[in-house]
Amino acid sequence: MPLTLFRRSKIWHYRGTVAGRRLRGSTGTADRAIAERLKAEVEAKAWERKFDGPGAGLTMAQVFSAYLDAEKSERFLLRLADYWKNTLVETIRPETVRQAARKIYPQATEPTWNRQVIKPTQAAINYAAELGWCPRISVKRFTENPEEKTPATVEWVRAFADQADQDGLPHLGALCLFMFGTAARVGEACRLEWRDINLSASTATIQLFKPTIWTRTAHIQPEVVAALKNLPSNRKPDDLVFGYAGRGSVRGPWNNVAARANIPRLTPYCCRHGFATSMLRRGYDVKTVAERGGWNDATTVLRTYAHAIEDKTVTDALFDT
Structure with a gap:
């Protein structure tokens, strides 16, 4: 039209x-x-x-607009649109996208550059290519060397929860147990309302917002159910279960409890890491771990969490009868 x-x-x-x-x-x-x-x-x-060939005169602003009109994910796009503005697509090269990543997020690391610049920029341009507006683009990702995280163990989690109770912070202890038992991220756990918890059925409905909005129903173990039941709360449906607004409000009390418990200072994310690592070491297959922990792709669990067992004598099991 x-x-x-x-x-x-x-x-x-x-x-x-x-x-x-x-x-x-x-x-x-x-x-x-x-x-x-x-x-x-x-x-x-x-x-x-129209007569100058594909991509002639096409701007990045138009590309992002079409991408959003197609109801694609808008995550990170506002920052990118502000950077590229009306830059002609025909001038975009893979290396200019890599340079843009460094300029937009100068203090960030390789994983952030890949996730927040290269991936969405490439996706938007390639969507325009599907419409016949321009050629496709392929941008080499930055090499990632993620920092290895120490997984929380059940012993660490219990020690943390016990100390939190002694400090008069039962909600924080229950939060730790819940994240370890369900692999919930701290933001997801903090958003939980009592309407999302069914103690009699031992389930929790967890809302996920990355990369798209979806929900999953997680099983909560008897130890976690007991911790939730002991929380001082009126338990109105729209009350937050753990009483924390988000990761920012958790960080300080979390580090203080770990210090007083004389246990390693692990991050809340280490509980999710511990869920995956503990399940894998107990012999559960990667697909089951991914489904129970809320990972969309089992290969993510395999690549990130399936570390080799260090004990060299595990090969003795080959000759067990």
Whole structure:
């Protein structure tokens, strides 16, 4: 359909399809007459570029707009759109994307550059390629050397929970037990409301928000159920189970409890790490661990958590009868 004008606040914007290309943008003016002229210029240029080959005149702003219109994930895109603005897609090269990662997040590490710049930028451009607007792009990821995390053990978790109870922080102790028992991330656990907990059925409905919104029902073990039942709470359906707003409010008390318990200072994420590591070492297959712990892809569990058992004598089991 041809371009049409619409107002957002006082400024006129345009959207529509011209010469097979979906266009959307701002005229930058509140004057309808000027906006009409600008709209006509955009249409004329779009028809001119139709004959210049795929990608001619296509901007990153248009690419991101089309990507969002297709209801793709908007995660990280606002920062990218602000950086690229109206940069022509035909000028984008794999190395310019890698350079953009360093410029947008100068203090970040390789995993962040890959996740928040390279992957979404490449996905948006390649979506435009599927529409026939431009060629596909392939960007080499940065080599990642993730810091090895120490997994929490059941002994560590119990020691932490006991100390938290002694310190008058039963909610923090229960949070630790819950994350170890369900592989919930600290943000997911902090968002739990009592409506999400079914103590009689020993289940918890956990809301996940990355990379897309979905839910999973996790089993909670008797030890965790007991800790939840002992929490001082009115247990209104919309009350937070653990009483913490998020990871920021957990960090300080968490580190203090670990110090007083005289146990290694592990992060809350180490409970999720401990879930996977403990289940694997107890002989459960990777697919089961992934499903019970809320990982979409079993290969992620295999790649991240399936560390080799250090005891060399485990091969004796080959000749056990």
